[in-house]
Amino acid sequence: MDKQVVISFKTILLTFAVILAGYVIYRLGSVIGIFAIATLLVIVMESVINYFMRLTVFNKPLKRGVAVLVSYGLLLLVMIVIGTVGLPPVIAQFQKMIVGISQIAQELNLGDDFSLQLKDFLPEAANVSSELLSVTISVFSNATTIFSIFVIAIYMSLDWKNLKKRFFTLFPERLEDEVEDTFLEVERNVGQWLKGQLLLMLIVGVASFIGLLLLDIRYPLALAMVAGLLEIVPMIGPVISATVAAIIGFSDTPIKGVGVIALFIIIQQLENNFLVPKIMQKVSGFSPLIILLALLIGSEFFGVVGAIVAVPTTMIISIILKRVLGRSD
DSSP, X not given: OOOOOOOOHHHHHHHHHHHHHHHHHXXXXXXXXXXXXXXXXXXXXXXXXXXHHTOEETTEEOOHHHHHHHHHHHHHHHHHHIIXXXXXXXXXXXXXXXXXXXXXXXXXXXXXXXXXXXXXXXXXXXXXXXXXXXXXXXXXXXXXXXXXXXXXXXXXXXXXXXXXXXXXXXXXXXHHHHHHHHHXXXXXXXXXXXXXXXXXXXXXXXXXXXXXXXXXXXXXXXXXXXXXXXXXXXXXXXHHHHHHHHHHHHHHOHHHHHHHHHHHHXXXXXXXXIIHHXXXXXXXXXOHHHHHHHHHHHHHHHHHHHHHHHHHHHHHHHHXXXXXXXXXX
């Protein structure tokens, strides 16, 4: 017996609204990305702000407004120092490394076939590198974008408690407490993950730089920067950074190449056995496959900004789903 399927007008309207919302989110990806990065910055800076609020000046605790301005002022100072002192030598080494790729391939003496393939590959690699660099510069080095992120983050931090209260009132009264608990869990986990990830990237980058410097490998700053940045990509990131550094090491002497491989193995072992359990112990981690998929999906839809917010967004969705599914049981 055939069953008649009836689709109500409400269902059609809801489906249309979901599709429209998805399209708007897709079209406003860069704007949403700016707000997402600003929100992540607020969550990370909240612990710093609370630290300054606990300090007393003339026997009075610092007001939130003063603590916010001091916290963001210090962050801006650190960024200026990094941009004016740290980045120029790294960029210079990157340029030298890109120019020397063909020479390094010849020194490795991998055969005529490989040389031909490499020559065919280099123009494409140069195009990809230039596009990636231009996108990165347009997102992070554009003064307007950085200024917008900072201003939004400062305003949100100044009124963070009231913003959270207003957000909670959007839900029915019977759900407010549960929504507040979920939000606090999101705030705690995302903040801990982001601070832990930045610390891991810094440690791996510094350790790689010191090790490469001791091994007398060319372009130690550039290679250390690659190792630190790729630390956010599980499994594949460390392999790529180790491979690039090993190729440059082998182009000098086989001993240097072997030394580079040994260096990155030691760094990864120390990280996996000591650093990650200690730094990330308060954060519920994901499998490397989930993180990799999140990065790919985020970068596909929203570019570099999507890749940055992919993992925190996945954490937020995971926490919310756990709460919803746990409530439905």
